[in-house]
């Protein structure tokens with residue numbers, strides 16, 4: 001579909017003498033409409049439609065309209081205000097603004113120097129969630145989780161932990177899981193042994209039954 005068909009073409013009155021000139025009417029689904037005079041573009045190359053669409057759109061947007069690529073996508077200034085108020089996500093293509101780029105966190109982290117206050121906060125949190133250099137972190141805490149929790153670079157957490165506490169090591173949860181896994185493996189091994197002796201017993205019994213059946217015939 002040609003983009004220029006987004007508008008309804010007609011002749012609109014223009015100037016003091018109200019001469020009819022080429023123009024278009026743009027309509028909002030609410031019933032509002034506005035007519036715009038179009039400048040005749042000549043000899044601007046192959047993409048006149050797109051250019052004319054852009055020029056007219058710009059005029060209307062200045063007046064508070066929101067212009068879409070299709071006829072039904074235009075919204076009058078009143079509706080735009082209502083939509084904005086309702087924080088609606090219904091926005092025609094031409095009006096969507098790209099989301100703001102994520103701040104470059106790593107670069108910022110590198111620039112920011114660790115302050116005494118940062119050290120104190122990280123130290124206090126470590127004091128709370130780090131059990132000992134033998135056990136490491138309590139629960140499911142890690143350097144990463146702590147850094148995220150406090151909103152500080154992970155390198156700072158590593159620094160303070162190394163200086164004052166001990167290795168990141170595993171954490172309590174991981175340790176418990178390992179113990180459980182080991183116990184489970186041991187139990188399977190024990191059953192395996194018992195299973196083997198039961199199987200050989202079953203073998204013997206089967207042979208005995210076969211023998212007995214033959215004799216009793």
Ligand SMILES: [Zn+2]
Pocket residue numbers: 028029030031032075076077078079080
């Ligand atoms: Zn409207």
